[in-house]
Amino acid sequence: MFRIDSIVNKFRISYFLFAVLLCATFVSIFVYAETRMEQDLIKARLLQQLELSQEKEGELAVYVADPGIKIYRYDTAPEDLKTMADDKVQETSVTVNTKTGTTRTNLHFFAYQQNKQKFILTYLEDREMVLANYPVLAIFEHLEDIFANALRVAVILSLLIAIIFSQLSSKQITKPLLDLKQAVENDHQNLTELTHLPSEVGVLARAIDQKNHKLEQYLKREQLFTGDVSHELRTPLTIIMGASEVLASQLASDHYLSEFTERISTTAKETSEIISALLLLSRAPEKLDAPQTSINNIAVNELERLKYLLRYKTVTYTVVAEQEYSANVRPELLKMALGNLIKNAFQYTDDGEVKVTIDAEKITVTDTGLGIPESMMPLLYERFERLDQQNDSTPLSTDLLADDYASYKVEGTGLGLSIVQRIMTHMGWQLTHQANTTGGSTFSIYYK
Template structure:
């Protein structure tokens, strides 16, 4: 975005450059003004002393009736009016003004009461000296500002580059890559000075390690619990099949089936959490697959085909995603429910109360439901995980006229 600086460094580097430039300009202006004022005062003071000294000699010669020297005259037309008035009033004074196109130091005093005796001293050399000094101040200030900007930009860019690396790692961690680390070399060598960026990098690495450890422990716990539940549930299922027919038996079988489904869902989530799931690709007509999913669900779901497309995907995983979306629409929404195929985009919509705001903003969360809804919140979590394995993008939104809309975009 900005020439000479990477995109990530633009804002901070620009602010630092502006700050450095402003401070350099202010400092250069202050020093330049001080030098200019000091040298000008010294130069003008020397010229004033010389002019007053000549005025004293000219006054003595004028009072003695001697011939006036060159540069001394009475009431010269070039004498500034303010200085003339001062001399006529009986005072002595000096002033720098142009005379015949060149800078002149004037000194004037009273002569015969109503006249002014004036002495002019050439001030051209002093004026040229001050002009040369001003040019030198401007050039040196420009060079100093340029050099400071280069050094400052180099230093700031080094810091922003490290900050950018830290921000990238933070984004990777938030995206699920918990093994990402900054690994700032300053944090590994205690003998090196530790600046604020190194402290932030170290804190981020420590946080990521702690978060990864806790998440892995949670995943292991979930997988272990699900595995341990499979054996007793298998026994319960077999025992329930031996019970005599009746309402109590149906209730037991129903609860055992629910527990087995929950256990299988937990096992599937634990496999997805490991990140080791790989899709087995095959070509599949998307419309036919959608109709097959609806038939298997046993629900009244309308299939709308806007534009069919043959996609390369994992059929089993895609059926799992669409099946969970359709089941969720019927379980938590209201009819009519429709599944629309438009090229590589598949949309499942119901006409219920819509998704909760937390789900739209942050995605599905396991074991969280709102509004008294039944379920464990695992169906959409599994659908999202399987979509990620497929390399697809699954998003959730609410329609303007009511209802939940889940959109799956295949790649």
């Protein structure tokens, strides 16, 4: 398939256009030179004939000289010639009668001032006449044919050479770029060889090599940091979970205190799962296994886990799914992504409903909360960007919502949607947002 944006094709088109322009230039020069030479020869011949006719016939209104020459005194010339004629030889196409019928030929003419008398000199072009009576013009016509044929061959050969040369040269010019592309695709195995080239490709290879080195160092530091943090946090989390189990066994008879120990144990387990998910995000996607995971179960569990955020709100929540849906994904990553969306919906909804809808291609989280102002849309998935809300126990009215997106303090860091977007990119899924006409937001995770 021919692509105009390909560098190789751009080289080929450039060579071809250059050849076309060059040929057009030479053709134009040839046509101009041929025309001027023909005009000068005709003009000289007609002036010579005017002088001969005056010497032989004296002063007449019209001089006729065979073959094809007719000289008019200006006042007796046809009106159309008077209109068009000037001191330069011009050419027009006319129809003439011959023995075999009518034919189209060229009429050459120009105006000439002799003393106080003005003439219009004309010459009707006919090859047989030229050959028989005007040997100079006959030689010129013969040479003109030779040069015209040679020029046609030269133009065709030039274009063919341009096509062949563009094919060969474009491959040679782009070969270093293709080598650079192959080196980058092969994990930079041959990139070091290209960095020693003195050409622009060498400069580009060195820039890529330096950037890759910085990225590798950055990724290595990030992986080491994530690994170190997870290792250091697992030990205290294990201690917390063990202590909470011991405490729960000793406070089994105290229902009030048992609820707190259960919260401690649950939070510690959730933190451990978050650490596992962060470790998975630090690994390359192709190195992760993707087991069959139930989307319905994770959605229900996340709603139950986060329902404490609705303790003082008149908000209902539900999962809508026609059947059991599943996807090939690590459950830790799906849980973190869906949990962040549900958490945001719970936190920013004071009244109404939060609904999780699951179908064969997407997971949708819809709320009737505050929604997202238009000014924040460009920064929706940026880190540390969030709605700033002020502490106020007064419920929000509809008018107040339009002016100020704040009635209470929502704890958070502004990382939730950024993490969800990162997980989507990691898994090759898509996250979209749509504002609801009745208020609130709808986030959709397309997993197929």
